[in-house]
Amino acid sequence: MPPLSICINTQTPLVQFLSPSAGDRGIEGAFEPIDLATLREGIDYRYSPGGVTRMVYPLVRRLLKERVLREAHWVALNPHAPPSARLGDLTLHNVSIEGERMAGYGKVKEVIWGRIHDLDAIEEHDELFWSEAFSEYAYYNRITAELIRRLDERFDFDVFYVHDFQQMAVGHMLGTLKPKIFRWHIPFDVTTIPEKWRSLLSTYLNSYDVTVVSARSYATSINALHPTGKVLRMYPYVDPDDYSLPAEAQIAEAARRLGLTSEDEVALVVARMDPIKGQDYAITAVGTLAKKYPRLKLVLVGNGSFSGSRTGLGLSKSAVWRAHLEELVKERGLEGRVLFTGHLGQADLDCLYERSSFTILPSVREGFGLVTVESWIHGRPVIVTERAGIAELIQDGVNGLLFDPDKPKTLVRAMRLLLDDRTGKLRARLARNGRRVAKKCSLDAAEQAESEMLAEVTEA
Amino acid sequence: MLGIGSVLTLLAPFLPAAVIVVLTVLLAWLVGLLVGRLMRRGRPQMTEAARRLATVVVALIGGTIALQALGVSADILLLVVALLGVTVLVALRDPLGNYGAKYFSDIYTPFKIGDTIEVQGYSGKVIEINPMTTVLLSDKEQLISVPNASMIRDVVVNTSPQAWKEVTIPVSISGNIDLPAFESAALKTLSKLRVRLDARFPPVLTTKARSPQSTDLTLTLMLRRPEDRDAITAEANKRLTEVLERLRASRRSAPTPGSAR
Numbered sequence: 001m002p003p004l005s006i007c008i009n010t011q012t013p014l015v016q017f018l019s020p021s022a023g024d025r026g027i028e029g030a031f032e033p034i035d036l037a038t039l040r041e042g043i044d045y046r047y048s049p050g051g052v053t054r055m056v057y058p059l060v061r062r063l064l065k066e067r068v069l070r071e072a073h074w075v076a077l078n079p080h081a082p083p084s085a086r087l088g089d090l091t092l093h094n095v096s097i098e099g100e101r102m103a104g105y106g107k108v109k110e111v112i113w114g115r116i117h118d119l120d121a122i123e124e125h126d127e128l129f130w131s132e133a134f135s136e137y138a139y140y141n142r143i144t145a146e147l148i149r150r151l152d153e154r155f156d157f158d159v160f161y162v163h164d165f166q167q168m169a170v171g172h173m174l175g176t177l178k179p180k181i182f183r184w185h186i187p188f189d190v191t192t193i194p195e196k197w198r199s200l201l202s203t204y205l206n207s208y209d210v211t212v213v214s215a216r217s218y219a220t221s222i223n224a225l226h227p228t229g230k231v232l233r234m235y236p237y238v239d240p241d242d243y244s245l246p247a248e249a250q251i252a253e254a255a256r257r258l259g260l261t262s263e264d265e266v267a268l269v270v271a272r273m274d275p276i277k278g279q280d281y282a283i284t285a286v287g288t289l290a291k292k293y294p295r296l297k298l299v300l301v302g303n304g305s306f307s308g309s310r311t312g313l314g315l316s317k318s319a320v321w322r323a324h325l326e327e328l329v330k331e332r333g334l335e336g337r338v339l340f341t342g343h344l345g346q347a348d349l350d351c352l353y354e355r356s357s358f359t360i361l362p363s364v365r366e367g368f369g370l371v372t373v374e375s376w377i378h379g380r381p382v383i384v385t386e387r388a389g390i391a392e393l394i395q396d397g398v399n400g401l402l403f404d405p406d407k408p409k410t411l412v413r414a415m416r417l418l419l420d421d422r423t424g425k426l427r428a429r430l431a432r433n434g435r436r437v438a439k440k441c442s443l444d445a446a447e448q449a450e451s452e453m454l455a456e457v458t459e460a
Numbered sequence: 461m462l463g464i465g466s467v468l469t470l471l472a473p474f475l476p477a478a479v480i481v482v483l484t485v486l487l488a489w490l491v492g493l494l495v496g497r498l499m500r501r502g503r504p505q506m507t508e509a510a511r512r513l514a515t516v517v518v519a520l521i522g523g524t525i526a527l528q529a530l531g532v533s534a535d536i537l538l539l540v541v542a543l544l545g546v547t548v549l550v551a552l553r554d555p556l557g558n559y560g561a562k563y564f565s566d567i568y569t570p571f572k573i574g575d576t577i578e579v580q581g582y583s584g585k586v587i588e589i590n591p592m593t594t595v596l597l598s599d600k601e602q603l604i605s606v607p608n609a610s611m612i613r614d615v616v617v618n619t620s621p622q623a624w625k626e627v628t629i630p631v632s633i634s635g636n637i638d639l640p641a642f643e644s645a646a647l648k649t650l651s652k653l654r655v656r657l658d659a660r661f662p663p664v665l666t667t668k669a670r671s672p673q674s675t676d677l678t679l680t681l682m683l684r685r686p687e688d689r690d691a692i693t694a695e696a697n698k699r700l701t702e703v704l705e706r707l708r709a710s711r712r713s714a715p716t717p718g719s720a721r
Contacts, residue, residue: 101644129662130651139644146639149670175667199661 001455003070004158007148008060011109011166012052013076014092015085019044033084033091049303049343050272051185051236052076054370056163058239058443059450064089068451073155075148077140077166093151095144097136104136109166116165117276117365118192126196138169145173152176159458162208171207179457182208185236186367187389188218190225198225205229209457214368215389232453235393236368237446240438243377246351254351259339263295265419268356268380270301270349270371271363273318277302278362278385278405279325285411287332293419296337299352300325303343353378358418358427361385364405372400376438381430383414393440399433477529484522488515508632557609571618572628572678578617579606624686625658627693629679631665631700635672637707645707649699650681656692658682 015036039045047053063069071089078094079102085092097105111125128134144167148160152174160180162170171180182205193201205211206228213219219233246254252262260266267286271277279300286298303318322340329338344352353359359375359382366388373390375382382400384391394400401417403410421427439445492515499507528534549556571577576585577596582604584596594611596604633642643665650663657663661682669676681696683689 127654127659130654130659132648132651134662135644135647135651138647139640142640142643172664173667175670196660200664203664 001068001459003067004454004458005071005155006060006063006069006073006159006161006454007151007155007157008056008072008074008161008163009144009148009167009170010052010056010074010076010163012048012050013078013081013094014048014052014057014074014090015045015081015087016048016078017045017081018042033086034082035086037086051370052163054238054242055236055446058242059237059446060090061088062239062443062447063450063454066447066451068447068454071155073151073157075144075151077144093147095140095147097140097143101136101139104133105140107133108137112165113186115194115197116186116188116192118189119276119364122192122194126194128194129197129200141167141169142173145170149174149176152178159454168201168204172204174207179210180208181210181212181453181457183212184218184222185214187215187365187387188213188221190221201225202227210453212453215392217392218389234446234449234453235441236370236389237441237443238370238373238377239443240377241443242346243353243374244347244350246347246354250347251351251354254348255355258299258341258352259336260297260299260355264297265293265295266352266356267296267298267415268301268352268359268375269298269362270359270374271361272302273322273325275317275321275324276364276366278364279321280328281362281405281408281411282360283325283328283332283334283338284408285415286337287334288408288412289415289419290332290334290337296419298334298338299341299356300338301341301344301349301352350378353380356380358383358415360411360415361388361390362405362411363388366390370441372434373438373441376431376434379431379435381418381427382434383411383418390441393437395433398430399437400430474530477526480522480526480529484519484526487522488518491515491518554607554609570623570626571616571620572626575618575620575623578619580610580614582606583619622682625661625682627681627683627689627696629681629693629696629700630668631677631679632674633677633704634674636711637704638711639675642703642707645703646679646700649703650679650696652699653681653692653695656684656688658684 036045041047047057060069060072060074064072073091073093075093075095077097078092079096081094081096083094085094108128108131111128114120115122115125148170151157157178160171160174160176160178161183162168162180163183164185168182168184171182174180190198202225205222205225208227208229210230210232211222211227212232212234213222214234214236216233219231222231255262267282269277269279269282271279273279282298282300286296289296325338326340329335341348341352353375356375357380359371359380361369361372361382361384363369363385364387366385368389369384369391372382372384372388372394376399382394384394384400384402385405386402387405391402394402396402401414403414405411418427492511495511495514496507499510524534524537527537571586573586573589576583579594579596582596582598584598584602584604586594587597588595589608591608593605593607596606598604633639646665647663661680664680666678666680667675668678679696679700681692683692
C-alpha cells in the first residue's frame with residue numbers, strides 16, 4: 001500500500017493554547033501554520049489530557065514513521081487557537097464557533113453523551129434532534145466538514161478518520177466518495193438509544209465505510225442498526241514506552257508530597273471529575289472498609305475534561321462533581337483518608353501507580369478504560385466495573401477483579417480480597433496476567449490493526 | 461481624426477437601439493425578480509425555470525424591438541428563429557422529450573436514486589437518472605434503461621418501504637451563502653413543522669453536488685400523513701427561501717464573511 005494522506009477529526013484538540021498572544025498569531029483563513037517549535041510547551045501551549053494525546057497522537061506519529069501515512073492533517077474544535085499549527089510532520093487545523101452556538105452544541109453533546117451512558121430517563125430527550133440546540137450541533141459539524149472539504153481540495157486526502165460522536169455528522173456532510181472511517185469511543189448499547197434518534201444516527205453512521213468500536217458488545221449492538229459500512233472492534237491502546245519506572249526516591253518524594261506514608265495501603269482511581277466515573281462508589285466502599293483497614297487510603301487523580309476546561313469549551317461540570325465528592329467524604333468522616341490530587345503530570349502519575357496497592361475503575365459506564373491498561377503496565381492489580389468496555393478482557397480472579405456498580409457490596413468484596421492478601425500471591429497473579437493482556441491494548445497491536453484497516457478501506 | 465461631434469453623428473442611429481437594450485436588460489431583471497417573488501412558495505426548480513423563461517421572453521421582445529429600431533425587419537428575424545426552432549424540435553424530438561421528462565420527473569415523480577420502482581413491467585432499484593434515461597438494477601443484477609419520457613407517461617410504482625412518507629426537496633444555494641449558517645437556520649425553522657412530520661425522522665440536508673458557484677443539496681422530510689405532501693412541500697420551500705433571503709440580506713449588511721476558520 002502506498003503511504004496515505006489522512007485527515008483526522010476529533011473534537012478535543014491535540015494542543016491547547018495557554019497564552020492569548022499565541023492563539024492570536026496567524027491570519028484568519030491563512031494556510032501557513034504556526035510552528036509549535038517556536039512556542040514554549042507549558043507556557044504557550046499544552047497537550048490536551050486524555051485519549052487524544054495518549055492514543056491518537058502516538059498512533060499517527062507511528063504510522064507516519066512507518067510510512068503507512070505520508071501526510072497527516074488534524075482538524076479539531078479549538079476556540080482559543082490560531083487557524084493552524086505545525087507539530088513536526090503533523091498539521092493541526094482549528095475550528096472555532098461563536099459562544100451562543102457553542103452553548104447549543106455543548107448542550108446537545110452532553111445530552112447524547114448522558115443518554116448513551118444511560119444516565120437519565122430515555123423519554124426525556126426524545127425530541128433532541130428537533131430542538132433549536134441541535135441546529136447548532138449541526139452547525140459545528142457542518143463548519144468542521146466545510147473546513148475538511150477545503151483542506152481536501154488543497155491536499156487531496158486518501159482517507160478521512162473521524163473520532164467521537166460529537167462529530168458523527170461530519171462524514172455525511174463531507175459528501176465525498178473517498179473512504180471515511182468513524183471511531184465511536186464511548187459505549188454503544190442500542191437499548192439506550194431513543195427510538196426517535198435511530199434514523200438520524202443510522203444516516204450518519206451509513207456515511208462511513210467503517211465504524212470502529214472498543215468492545216465486542218458495542219459492535220453487536222451497533223449492527224442492530226444495520227449499518228451499510230463495516231463495524232470493527234479494535235481495542236484502544238497506549239504506548240508502553242510512555243510509562244517510566246521511577247526510582248524509589250522519586251516515588252517516596254511524590255508520595256510524601258501527596259500526604260501518603262510508607263504504611264498506607266493506597267487504592268488509586270484515575271479518572272476525570274465526572275459523575276459517570278463513579279468516584280462516589282469508591283469513596284463509599286472506603287467508608288465501609290475504613291475501620292477494619294486503618295491504613296487504607298483512596299487517591300483520586302483527575303480534573304475536568306477539555307469540554308470543562310478554561311482553555312477548552314468552558315462547559316464545566318467537574319467542579320460541581322468534585323464539590324459533591326468532597327461533601328461525601330465529609331459526611332462519611334473520611335477526611336485524610338480520601339485525597340484529591342487534581343490533574344497530575346505523567347511523572348507524578350507513574351510514581352503514584354507504583355506506590356499504589358491496586359487501582360479501581362469504578363465507572364457507571366465506561367467506553368473502554370485505558371487506565372486499567374496503565375495499571376497493568378505498572379504491574380498493579382485492578383478492580384474494574386463490569387460496565388466498562390475493557391471488562392470483556394478481564395477474567396475475574398485471573399487478571400483482575402470485576403464488580404457490579406449496581407451492587408456496591410461487590411466492590412467492597414473485591415477490595416477486601418486484595419487488602420486481605422497478606423502473602424501478595426493474588427495481587428502478583430492478577431498483575432502478572434494483566435500485563436500479558438495489556439499487550440492487546442498496546443500501540444504495536446493498534447499499529448497493526450489500524451494499518452490493516454487503512455489498507456482494506458483504501459484498496460477495497 | 462474625427463471630432464466628438466462627428467462621432468456622435470455616427471453613433472446617433474444606434475442610440476435608440478442601445479437605449480432599448482439597456483431598458484430590456486433592466487426590465488428582464490425586474491420581471492425575473494417579480495416572478496421569483498410570486499412563486500416563492502413553489503418548488504425552487506420550477507421557480508427558477510419560470511424566472512428564466514420570463515427573462516428570456518422579455519429579452520426576446522426587447523431584442524426584436526431593438527433590431528427594428530436599427531431597421532432590421534422583425535418579420536424576417538422571427539421567421540428564421542421559428543424555422544430553426546422547428547428544425548431542432550423535429551431532429552431532436554426523442555432526446556428532447558426524454559430531457560424534458562427528466563426535468564419534470566425530477567420535480568414531480570415521487571422516486572429518487574436508491575428507491576425501488578416498477579415501470580412498464582420492469583422492476584428494480586434506481587441507480588442513475590441521467591438526462592435521457594432512468595437506470596434500474598433488477599434483482600437479477602440486470603441493468604434496465606427506461607426512457608425518461610416513460611416516467612411521466614406511464615404508471616410508476618415506488619415500492620420502497622415508507623416511500624409515501626418521504627418528501628425530497630432540491631435546494632441550490634449560491635457559493636457566497638454561508639452553508640453552515642443556512643443549514644442551521646433551515647433546521648431551526650423546519651423543526652417548527654414537526655407536528656406534521658414523522659418525529660422519528662428529523663429533517664436531513666444532504667450535499668449532492670458542489671462547485672465554486674453553488675452547492676446543490678437535498679432536503680429530506682418524512683411526512684406523518686400522506687395528504688400533507690403538497691402543503692408541507694410548499695411550506696418548507698417558503699421557509700427555505702426566507703432563510704436564504706435573510707442570509708443574503710445579512711451578507712449584504714455584514715462587513716466580513718462567515719465565522720468558519
